[in-house]
Amino acid sequence: MAVLEVKNLTHTYSGNTPFINDAVSRVSFSAEKGEIIGIIGHTGSGKSTLVQHLNGLLKPTEGEIFVDGANIWDNPKEIRKIRSKVGLVFQYPEYQLFEETVYADIAFGPKNMGLEGDELKKRVLETCELIGVKGEYLEKSPFDLSGGEKRRVAIAGVMAMRPEVIVFDEPTAGLDPGGRENVMKIIHDYRAATGATVIIISHSMEDMALLADRLLVMNKGRLEMFDTTENVFKNGGRLREIGLNVPIVTQVFYELKKSGVPVPDDVFTVSRAVEALKAIKAGEKYA
Amino acid sequence: MLKDITFGQYYDSRSLLHRTDPRLKIFLLILLIVFIFIANNAFSLGFGTLSVISVMLVSKIPFKLYLKNMKAILPVLIFTGVINLFYGSGEELLSIWRLSITTGGVYRAVFMAVRITLLIFLSSALTYTTTPNDLTDAIESLLSPLKFIGLKSAVHTLAMMMTIALRFIPTLIEEAEKIMNAQKARGADLENGRLTERVKALIPILIPLLVSSVRRAYELAEAMECRCYNGGEGRTRMKQMRMAAGDYGVLAAALIICGGITALNILL
Structure with missing residues (x-):
């Protein structure tokens, strides 16, 4: 059974603009357990809007989202529980760090889920191991770290909630090649360790070719293609037409x-x- | 969401008042407010009221928007009205304990309420017809005489600070929204809980917002220095403010209103 299923999702931003434009229009797809799905599309194609629906930050104008077979909006009061099942790492997640120590910042998510005491500590330390943050770093202020390290800590903050589906919005944007490789490795390791489903938005076709099992191509708010990475990249002509490439x-x-x-x-x-x-x-x- | 909060209330309806020199508008606002307070009988204040209504009509701003601004000031209006009821002399209408309401008091209360209402309407007419940037430019220009008493750089600095503050309000709102979403994605609960819990829930939003504001300030300062910004000295403007024919018409109309109020004060 699919872990995540999106059916006919449409989202219209209610603005006071005269243009009524669907940011996302009738998108349907599903993700199996443990697979990596890449989302590609030109700027403004609705990728970020789409992923913000997956953990209930945005409510669809039309359509449904199912996590583990249950419609996430069946019980709007329980929407916070969905956020620990579907983790979302925003663009430039390092700007969300706020605690005094790296340890406390990574613990923020699991604490919100209700973890306490030894269980919480174990969870944080396990996550640190996974992302390769060493012991002495844990007591440092997150604001003293380098850009790449901050990014890793911020990603760990979401991973510590052990989501079954983890979504990354351009996780490697603005990093140097070493940092990019590092983040890709963390994502790969997290899936290997937990068997989670991973969804990545990226503009790097190279990263997508390395990581993604299937690719979802967005164009002007619509689903253009959803197929295996190979089949999508075989369509180079169409990709170029919509501002992408192989x-x-x-x-x-x-x-x-x-x-x-x-x-x-x-x-x-x-x-x-x-x-x-x-x-x-x-x-x-x-x- | 947060983005819907409008700051600076500019409403683009392209009226005569929109085209008027902002310096003149500020000057006339002060002048007319002074005259509304000078008006001391029902006829002169009535004339003032009619004048303000015609200003509102000329501005082509929906009346609804003017009323919206009144809502915020309503408590103050009621408070001053009630206090004024008990001051003043004349025939006693009603007495409660040691306080008494007199005809004079009623008269004062009504006058005060009308004056405050007119004051709000007039200042709204200014903010609805002038962009925040034009306002700060005009303030800078109007304060420029201060440079003769040794406050040369202060005037420009003040105006620049206002411009920057206004410019960054939407940016910071957007930033706050992003951070709120990121913390919600980490399970933060911003909507429920007791007051203390809700205040605590703000920390994960305020700290990143503060950090990024400081970062932005440094970046902006550097970008300004890279473009050789060194204060107001020798700086020219892209939009020069000049009085045009229409402006003199507006000035003349305002002077007629002032003259009318004075005349009615003396004659009646």
């Missing part, structure tokens, strides 16, 4: 193929590219 390595292979080199057209990651090139080289040797 990973750079795929673009390189596309050009190679055009100039007559017999390469496969399903190369989306660097490691896959290396394999493909090795195979060609080996083939030439015996030709």
Whole structure:
């Protein structure tokens, strides 16, 4: 059974603008346990609006969201319980840090869920282990950390709630390559450790190719494609039409193929590219 | 949500008053308020009331908006009205314990209430027809004589501070909304609980907001320095304020109102 199911979700921002525009229009999809879904789309395509519905921060104008088979708006008073089931890490989450110590900040979420005493401590320490924050850091002020470290602590703050579904809105924005890799590794490790479903919004097609099992493509508030990462990236032409692209390595292979080199057209990651090139080289040797 | 709170009440209805020089508008506001308080009999105050109503009509601002501003001031209005009832001499109408309401008191109370109402309507006419930026520019310009008494940089600094404060209100509201959502996503409960719990629930919002405001202030200061900002000296404006033909018309109309009030004061 799908952990998360979105049916016909429509959201209209009620503003005093003369343009009545659906930020999200009739989007349906479902996520299975343990899979990683990437959401891509140009700026303003409704990605952020879409994910804010998943934990009940926004109420859909139309449509339903089911978590573990239950409609999350069946009981509006219990909506806070949904937020520990579906964790949401916002863009630039480091701006939400507020406690005196890293430990206390990571403990904020689980405490809100009602965890106390040893259980709370165990939960926080486990999470720190997962994200590689070492002992002495726990007593530091989060405001003394570097940008990348702050980001990791903020992500840990949501992971500490052990959500079954964890959603990231551009988790690597504004980080250096080392920091990006680190955040991607944390996300990967969290899923490996907990079996959670992961949903990531990103503008990096390379990151998506590495991590995502399936890709959800948004265009002007509508669902453009929802398919395996491979099938989506095979549609490079359509992606470019809506302001997106395929990973750079795929673009390189596309050009190679055009100039007559017999390469496969399903190369989306660097490691896959290396394999493909090795195979060609080996083939030439015996030709 | 939070974004719907309007600060600065500019309402774009493109009237004559919108085009009037903001410096003149501030000056005339003060002048007319003084004359409304000078009006000392029913006829002159009545004339003042009619004049204010015509100003409101000229502004093309819906009357509803003027009333909205009255709502906030209503307690003050009632308070001054009631206090004034007990002052004044004349025939006694009603006496409660050692307090007595007299005709003179009623007269004073009504006068005071009308004056305060007119004052609010007039200042609303100013804020509805002038953008906050125009207002600060005008204040800077009107305060500029202060530079002759050694407060040269203070005038410009003050105006710049006001402009920046106004500019950042929507930005900070947006920021506050983002932080609130982020903390809600971490299970923070902002809606329920006893008063003490609710106050405590504000800490996770206020601290990040404070931190980011300080950060923004530093960034803004740096950006301003990068563009060689060094205070008001030698700085020119993109929008020059100049009195135009229409402005003299507005000035003349205001002077006629003042003259009318004075005449009615003396004659009746």
